[in-house]
Amino acid sequence: MATKEEQPQALENKEEPKEDGELPLVVVLRPKSFNLPLEDRLQSHFHLLDPNDSPDESIESFLSRRAHSARALLCVGLTPLTADTLCLLPSLELVVGSSAGVEHIDLHECRRRGITVTGASAAFSEDAADYAVALLIDVLRRISAADRFVRGRNTILREANSTNLASSPSPSFAKPRPSRKSKSAKENALPFDLTSIPSKSKPSPAMAAKLKSPLPPRPPPSNSHKRKLSFESHGLDLGGKRVGIVGLGNIGSQIAKRLVAFGCSIAYNSRKKKPSIPFPYHANVWDLAANSDVLIVCCALTEDTHHIINKDVMTALGKEGVIINVGRGPLVDEKELVQFLVRGEIGGAGLDVFENEPDVPKELFKLDNVVLSPHCAVVTLESFAALQDLVMANLKAFFSNKPLVSLVQNE
Numbered sequence: 001m002a003t004k005e006e007q008p009q010a011l012e013n014k015e016e017p018k019e020d021g022e023l024p025l026v027v028v029l030r031p032k033s034f035n036l037p038l039e040d041r042l043q044s045h046f047h048l049l050d051p052n053d054s055p056d057e058s059i060e061s062f063l064s065r066r067a068h069s070a071r072a073l074l075c076v077g078l079t080p081l082t083a084d085t086l087c088l089l090p091s092l093e094l095v096v097g098s099s100a101g102v103e104h105i106d107l108h109e110c111r112r113r114g115i116t117v118t119g120a121s122a123a124f125s126e127d128a129a130d131y132a133v134a135l136l137i138d139v140l141r142r143i144s145a146a147d148r149f150v151r152g153r154n155t156i157l158r159e160a161n162s163t164n165l166a167s168s169p170s171p172s173f174a175k176p177r178p179s180r181k182s183k184s185a186k187e188n189a190l191p192f193d194l195t196s197i198p199s200k201s202k203p204s205p206a207m208a209a210k211l212k213s214p215l216p217p218r219p220p221p222s223n224s225h226k227r228k229l230s231f232e233s234h235g236l237d238l239g240g241k242r243v244g245i246v247g248l249g250n251i252g253s254q255i256a257k258r259l260v261a262f263g264c265s266i267a268y269n270s271r272k273k274k275p276s277i278p279f280p281y282h283a284n285v286w287d288l289a290a291n292s293d294v295l296i297v298c299c300a301l302t303e304d305t306h307h308i309i310n311k312d313v314m315t316a317l318g319k320e321g322v323i324i325n326v327g328r329g330p331l332v333d334e335k336e337l338v339q340f341l342v343r344g345e346i347g348g349a350g351l352d353v354f355e356n357e358p359d360v361p362k363e364l365f366k367l368d369n370v371v372l373s374p375h376c377a378v379v380t381l382e383s384f385a386a387l388q389d390l391v392m393a394n395l396k397a398f399f400s401n402k403p404l405v406s407l408v409q410n411e
């Protein structure tokens with residue numbers, strides 16, 4: 001997700017790394033289950049203080065005992081960094097975040113204590129933008145629904161073949177089967193004459209005649225069977241769509257760049273109008289929605305942006321409108337969104353994030369105009385390599401008085 005814009009900024013009066021081999025202290029806060037992929041790189045430049053290395057001690061006791069003089073902290077993933085934890089770190093000057101969103105870091109307390117924060121949206125923005133566009137195309141063109149259809153149809157056909165349901169209507173891709181109607185009575189006759197089977201109880205002449213007659217036509221397939229074998233792919237194209245981007249930070253700007261190339265027109269909403277940006281600016285999201293076919297949500301989650309996409313915004317977006325969320329779940333009023341989708345009052349949604357992850361409202365599972373994804377818009381090998389470089393670059397810059405690489409604006 002886009003954070004408040006990140007720009008390099010010089011930090012004054014920081015000390016050089018120690019000449020005597022004593023490495024600068026860096027506190028690491030990470031979930032227990034999360035191994036640090038760049039641990040070796042970090043360890044060759046910094047002395048890491050990781051409470052997980054003292055599993056029998058509480059984090060509070062570890063930090064008070066060991067981290068009093070630490071000036072930098074690496075906050076891994078979405079580990080909460082609270083005012084209480086910051087209290088235990090009186091020398092802290094820098095928090096290096098490893099995620100694009102920084103709502104888990106108490107920014108207000110950092111500001112109050114004069115602690116600088118860096119984020120990772122610079123490392124993730126291109127992949128997150130690709131994913132937002134992919135979700136949008138998927139919703140418009142129903143790619144996931146088409147995939148489900150093909151898999152489902154193949155299952156039906158396999159079952160049909162194995163139970164010899166040869167009279168099912170042949171879907172266009174399947175090898176045409178000879179129609180039973182076109183066969184002559186002779187061809188359809190049983191392959192042997194039951195009347196010739198020696199039997200103690202020979203069938204009656206009437207029964208024998210019945211057994212020799214052509215097979216009765218099969219009943220027509222039920223509607224549900226038919227529905228599973230035909231795909232209503234009335235997709236919408238992307239070119240020419242009016243896309244409103246909510247949050248034009250690193251990720252939003254990359255989304256705009258991609259969608260311009262697809263022939264979309266772009267407008268945006270953010271806290272402030274950006275003088276260097278040529279796209280129309282809407283100071284409130286309702287206006288943006290009323291003038292858009294698609295809303296892409298990728299702003300930072302703050303008190304101000306919680307449920308920024310509410311009932312009124314969805315109504316303004318309208319029946320054909322599409323919402324894509326690659327930011328954070330609580331940016332969208334999810335209960336309302338579900339109602340709008342179920343009642344067909346909005347055109348579709350592509351959601352990588354949810355209000356109560358990993359829970360997803362079950363009403364969405366049956367909607368083909370909704371694409372669901374498990375919060376993985378930024379997850380690529382390339383973006384994780386870029387993240388490692390960014391973390392190292394910020395820490396090295398800090399300890400050698402150089403400008404930070406991805407500063408979070410914290411006003």
Ligand SMILES: O=CC(=O)O
Nearest residue numbers: 001099100101378
């Ligand atoms: O959601 C992912 C991130 O904030 O990095």
